[in-house]
Amino acid sequence: MSELIYKSTRNKAETATASQAILKGLANQGGLFVPDEIPALDVSLEDLAKMDYRGVAYEVLKLMLTDFTEEELKYCIDHAYDSKFDTTEIAPLVKKAGAYYLELFHGKTIAFKDMALSILPYLLTTSARKNHMDKEIVILTATSGDTGKAALAGFADVPGTRIVVFYPKNGVSPIQEKQMVTQAGDNTRVIGIHGNFDDAQTGVKKMFSDPELAKELADAGFQFSSANSINIGRLVPQMAYYVYAYTRLMNQGVIKAGDPMNVVVPTGNFGNILAAYYAKLMGLPIAKLVCASNENKVLFDFFETGVYDRKREFILTSSPSMDILISSNLERLIYRICGNDAEKNSAFMNALSGDGVYTIDADMKKELADFYGNYATEAEVASKIKEVYEAEGYIMDTHTAVAACVFDKYKSATGDATPTVIASTASPYKFTRSVMDAIDTKYDSLGDFELVDELTKLSGVPVPGAIEEIRTAPVRHDIVCEKDEMEAEVKRFLGI
Ligand SMILES: *Cc1c(COP(=O)(O)O)cnc(C)c1O
Numbered sequence: 001m002s003e004l005i006y007k008s009t010r011n012k013a014e015t016a017t018a019s020q021a022i023l024k025g026l027a028n029q030g031g032l033f034v035p036d037e038i039p040a041l042d043v044s045l046e047d048l049a050k051m052d053y054r055g056v057a058y059e060v061l062k063l064m065l066t067d068f069t070e071e072e073l074k075y076c077i078d079h080a081y082d083s084k085f086d087t088t089e090i091a092p093l094v095k096k097a098g099a100y101y102l103e104l105f106h107g108k109t110i111a112f113k114d115m116a117l118s119i120l121p122y123l124l125t126t127s128a129r130k131n132h133m134d135k136e137i138v139i140l141t142a143t144s145g146d147t148g149k150a151a152l153a154g155f156a157d158v159p160g161t162r163i164v165v166f167y168p169k170n171g172v173s174p175i176q177e178k179q180m181v182t183q184a185g186d187n188t189r190v191i192g193i194h195g196n197f198d199d200a201q202t203g204v205k206k207m208f209s210d211p212e213l214a215k216e217l218a219d220a221g222f223q224f225s226s227a228n229s230i231n232i233g234r235l236v237p238q239m240a241y242y243v244y245a246y247t248r249l250m251n252q253g254v255i256k257a258g259d260p261m262n263v264v265v266p267t268g269n270f271g272n273i274l275a276a277y278y279a280k281l282m283g284l285p286i287a288k289l290v291c292a293s294n295e296n297k298v299l300f301d302f303f304e305t306g307v308y309d310r311k312r313e314f315i316l317t318s319s320p321s322m323d324i325l326i327s328s329n330l331e332r333l334i335y336r337i338c339g340n341d342a343e344k345n346s347a348f349m350n351a352l353s354g355d356g357v358y359t360i361d362a363d364m365k366k367e368l369a370d371f372y373g374n375y376a377t378e379a380e381v382a383s384k385i386k387e388v389y390e391a392e393g394y395i396m397d398t399h400t401a402v403a404a405c406v407f408d409k410y411k412s413a414t415g416d417a418t419p420t421v422i423a424s425t426a427s428p429y430k431f432t433r434s435v436m437d438a439i440d441t442k443y444d445s446l447g448d449f450e451l452v453d454e455l456t457k458l459s460g461v462p463v464p465g466a467i468e469e470i471r472t473a474p475v476r477h478d479i480v481c482e483k484d485e486m487e488a489e490v491k492r493f494l495g496i
Contacts, residue, residue, distance in 0.1 A: 004066040006033040006232060009335040010349065012342045018065040019127035022120075022233035023137075025226030026208045030349070031342070033232045034332050038281040039063040041243070045257040049247035053090035054081050056247065057240040063282065064236045065123070072126050080119035080237075084108045086464065091115065091241045093248040093421070096394045097387075099264075099407055100254070101424040102245045105397075109179060110427035110466045111321070112272065113150035116229075116237040121154045121161070123233045124225060128160065135223040138494065139163040140207060142200035142228060144268060144321045145172035146426065148190065149179040151227035156185030163227070164189045164490055166200040169480050172320050173431050174448050179466065182473035189493045190477035193486065196314050198326050201269075203486040204228070213487065220496045229271030230328050238275035243284055245421045254419050260287035262420040264410070266403040267291045267299060268322035270329035272423060277333070280370070287418055292406035293375040294319045299327060303373030306365045308348075311356040317378060318434035319398040321426070326352070334360070337367035372414075376405035382438035384408075389439055395459040397426040398434045428455060429467050 006021040008014035010031030016024065021033035041048075043059050051059070054077050061073050068076075081090050085106045092103045107114025128137060137160060141151050148165040155163040167180060169192035180190045193200055207213055208224055217223060229235060242263065249255045263286055265273040273291050280286040293300050294317045302308045310325045317323055335345040337360070351358040376384070384401040388394055396404065403422045410416065428435045432451040436443040439458065443451060449471055456463050481489050 002066070004039065004064065005036045007036055007340075008032070008342065009034055009331055010342050010346045017067040018232070019067050019130045022123050022231060023127045023131060023133065023225060025224065025231045026205065028209070029346075030205055030209045032230055032328070032331055034335060035064060035232075038278055041283045045247060045250065048243060049250045049257075051247075052088075053240075053244055054078065056244045057081065057237065060240040060243055060279075060282070061236060064239070067130070068126065076119055076122035076126060079122050084114075084118055091244055093245055093252070095252075096392050099404065100245070100249065100419065100421045101396070101400065102241065102421050103424045104241060105424065105427040105430075107150070108153045108466060109146070109149040110430050110464050111146035111150060112423065112425040113146045114153075115241060116234040117147070117150035117154040117227060119237050120151075120227060120231070120233050121158050125158065125160060133223070135218065135221050137161045137225050138217070138222050138490075139227045140204050140224050140490065141165045141226065142197065142204040143167045143180075144197040144323060145176040146321045146430070147228060149176065149183070152180065152183040152185070152188050152190070155227070156183065156188055158187070162187040162189075162494070164191065164493055166191050166193050166204060166486060168192070168196045168200060169194055171196050171316060171323060173433065175430050175432060175467070175470070176320070178448075178470045178473075181475050181477045182470050183476060190479075191486075191489050192480040193483055194480065195483040197324055198314065199483045201228070201326065201328065203483055205230075207487055207490065216496060217494070220494065222494055222496075228328070229269050235271055235275050235278065235329070238272060239279045239282065242276050242279040242286065242421075246284055246286075249419055249421070258285055260285050260418050262286070262288040262290060262416065262418045264290040264292055264403045264407045264420060264422045266319065266322060266399040266423065266425055267293060268324040268327065270299070270327040270333070272425070274329045274332055277370075287370075288410075288416065289371050290406060290410050291371055291373040292403040293373065294322045294381070294402050295375065295377060296323055296325055297375035298325050299330070300373040300375045302330075303368060303371055306360045307357065308352065308359075309357040310352065318381060318431065319402050321399055322402065334364075337364045372410055374406045374409045376402045380405045382434075385435055385438040389458070393459070395428045395435060395439075395455065395461070396424060397428045398431045398438075399426050400424040427464060428459070429464055
């Protein structure tokens with residue numbers, strides 16, 4: 001098989017193998033690594049339908065990570081998708097209220113970030129070995145709440161790595177914060193910042209693209225890498241569950257091989273939906289990619305008008321993991337629809353960081369025909385949670401509810417009856433207060449863990465281990481800093 005090359009979205013001369021791209025995380029000048037082409041699936045959908053999650057993951061990963069051996073990939077996959085997940089299905093597909101919910105929250109930290117972050121440490125340490133890396137890898141991560149914990153859980157005590165997580169001090173749910181600040185592991189550091197997610201992400205990207213800082217780190221024996229979805233090692237494992245979902249729809253007798261399927265993805269940084277798009281380019285029969293936003297509806301406006309405009313108020317919602325105005329992975333789509341033109345893409349991205357806005361042309365907009373964008377208000381999200389609970393006894397989290405609302409809007413706008421998979425991105429236990437409040441305001445007066453017990457009573461779903469373990473866990477991280485102190489905090493942690 002020929003080697004798949006990754007290119008930077010901002011410089012056509014910068015190329016990397018898959019393992020080099022994973023190691024580096026981000027390309028130079030703030031660019032993102034993208035596959036030069038997307039290889040076609042070389043196993044039939046019928047055969048994939050007979051495989052379990054690990055089998056499907058292997059068939060996808062082997063096409064995208066061509067410089068890994070079969071043995072290496074199977075080692076990574078087997079160690080990632082094991083009993084850390086509370087179901088052997090890994091990502092169950094359940095039918096509720098006219099849609100198929102792909103439950104991506106059965107991993108260690110009960111959000112979909114586990115799907116990629118349980119394998120990323122294995123991919124990264126394997127990449128380090130393959131490339132004869134002699135430095136300690138420092139994972140720098142900005143989180144809107146879920147990536148942080150999933151990355152910490154994946155990298156804690158992994159030899160040869162350290163991990164620093166920055167989160168918006170007042171922009172995550174109480175359970176999300178507790179999960180992060182109780183993290184054990186000598187190689188971990190969790191830092192709250194006075195700012196929002198975009199500030200955290202911008203600060204991290206700045207450290208990545210600072211050549212002087214890179215030199216200082218290298219002299220001290222360190223190299224940065226990323227656990228955010230700007231790392232291609234996050235996106236590729238996420239492609240696998242769309243193939244898995246499609247083939248489970250086949251197994252459930254809903255579709256035959258080749259029939260179309262739509263997906264609805266609650267979107268923030270555009271990583272999850274981009275993985276679905278890549279799966280489509282790989283040959284998976286996905287018809288529409290429905291991009292669901294919360295009240296931070298910058299992507300909805302973009303799909304409507306072709307204008308990406310981040311100059312607007314940042315709204316704190318009940319779906320904090322989607323409270324984002326600069327969706328990093330959209331850059332990978334922009335690069336593609338402007339003809340894989342790094343110069344043109346750079347001009348858009350420079351406009352975004354300078355003026356805060358860019359406008360794509362009509363030809364580019366035509367390339368977006370497979371996408372549909374819409375958004376849900378806070379009130380719509382709450383009533384959706386209540387409605388599906390009352391009709392089905394099924395309790396979904398706030399992010400998934402954004403997607404469910406947008407699915408309704410899509411159906412009434414188009415009348416499209418194609419079988420549809422909704423990416424269910426978090427357990428309701430992670431957003432207990434918002435979820436219980438949506439069902440009945442009488443829960444307002446209860447404490448966070450009392451709410452957890454009430455949620456169990458209503459849903460009949462046992463309290464996940466991820467929640468039990470933080471009930472009594474001691475707080476280990478209490479640093480809070482300003483956005484311009486992020487670099488100093490990283491250096492302090494590394495002792496340089
Ligand atoms: C991260 C996250 C999202 C958004 O996913 P992106 O890949 O950033 O678009 C949605 N829901 C939950 C629960 C998340 O943790």
